Amino acid sequence: MEITLDSPLDMHLHLRDSQMLKLVAPLSAQSFAGAVVMPNLVPPVNSAASLHAYRNRVEEATKGEIFQPYMTLFFQSYTEQELASLRPDIFGIKLYPAGATTNSEGGVKAIHDAEGTMKIMEEMGIPLLVHGESHGFVMDREEEFLHVYRHLATAFPKLTICMEHITTASAVQLLDEFENLCATVTLQHLIITLDDVAGGMLRPHLFCKPIAKRPEDRDALLQAALAAHPKLMFGSDSAPHPIHAKEACGCAAGVFTAPIALPVLADLFERHGALEKLQDFVSGNACRLHHLTPPVKHITLAKKDMTVPDVYEGYGKNVVPMKAGETISWSIRS
């Protein structure tokens, strides 16, 4: 069995920088026609200069592949003039609550202070992408943030607000409440729960933010994905860290899924009899919601076993992928 996807998109991707960028960017470019590239570098991507320089490095790292990087800015206060000049080069602006995840220390401390910039974004039609977590108890953080989405969706009715990497049944429900809310969901949150992270042995390579939640949350996310819910897009949040930062006394948050995402999704959708919905989930919804015309690229997935590498290595870096060493029943036809 085979399925050919037209221009699959990864709507939430961490490519990092320097040697790690060189290792992981080609792996995304082999699977996807484009990806929304996160701006949480050190220092963050928050100016025309840093944006252009980073885009050049991404393009250099993916040279030879058909791959459109959709660049994002790190949310801070921007003037109308700044945003007008940045507008042509960005897909959206990513808001991190300060300290919520990797390299988010310079994020937003109070949503109220961010609303001036949001007003300008609304007027210019720049999407707001949000890491939506409170600073509360780890299992409650997304749920506790939902009132912020409600507030923003109401206050800025023409602003496109994307709830990034949603992890709860409540966030899925919220999609249907506001016209201007959409969401991305990762591969791992369709598959795992906290049980997989901490129910048996502790699994650092499945640890990410937001953390995987309860079985009923996972089930709601999976049902929405399998139905290609029209407001939901695939965004891997693939977030590489070197092994020494994962298997350590304090393990960094992030699951690396870029090279295996499409085959694992094909397997998941096939097992649930929803293979015909995969195109919309990995591309169609994103193109419609964000008015994208990605480069034409066909990725054919075949029902053929593939053993996931234990580690991806190169440029002096190493990253352990999700499902390392496991055999999965779909693969990308080269």
Next chain:
Amino acid sequence: MEITLDSPLDMHLHLRDSQMLKLVAPLSAQSFAGAVVMPNLVPPVNSAASLHAYRNRVEEATKGEIFQPYMTLFFQSYTEQELASLRPDIFGIKLYPAGATTNSEGGVKAIHDAEGTMKIMEEMGIPLLVHGESHGFVMDREEEFLHVYRHLATAFPKLTICMEHITTASAVQLLDEFENLCATVTLQHLIITLDDVAGGMLRPHLFCKPIAKRPEDRDALLQAALAAHPKLMFGSDSAPHPIHAKEACGCAAGVFTAPIALPVLADLFERHGALEKLQDFVSGNACRLHHLTPPVKHITLAKKDMTVPDVYEGYGKNVVPMKAGETISWSIRS
């Protein structure tokens, strides 16, 4: 400021075996007058021969210290004759649901099948110590097991049943429902929540089973401990694993607290104005509930800074303690 504790007891302790036993047993013997020693070795302690041999090894490892090991048997079906001959040498029998934690593969698969042995234990006055977790979602496992405690406490009204290392507010409440239920609680569950394990970086050295729960659970446990709730005893569940088994792709469950438990408890009880309750929490309640007369031993704790070692090493083993490298404001006066 100083406080002298009479014969402090650790009512739940993992000493392991071989070289690890030699490393960690003296550290417990320096703080405590005695400890209830868990039987989940490989193979488990489940016969007179293995019990006597293990006790001898524990005594050898703590030679020169005043330290009473209270030995336990691994729960399985035992005959009346077996238990009659074992009775003088054991403190109690520890029941593990199969697969619930480290080295519990040979545990109980169905509680119903265990009731014959429990009946004999009730008649002989042998306490039943229980790792009370279901096989459900990791945050619900203790709560889902409580009905088993209710059933056993009702079915065997003269059997002393100890809920080991309780982690939830619901388990604290259950203490007051049944005369024959008591409980132990660890140091870490009085202090941490899942936030400390997985809310920031993932912290393998704070990962244990049952996993740390919600803030309201931690608060209920702490209030019960600070009040020296008469059915609650200190049991560290100190559970050493070598570094390579903790900072790994799959991290073993267990927090190593034996050498720091009393100073950290003194600090905790002092900060909450409950220092006068510490004696009952770490000894008095256990002596009364289990009719123990531990060896006379006085441990004096002084309000004097101590820096916790990064690692305890010896006999070719290494173990990272809780609060490694941190300075705590109480120490044991030598």
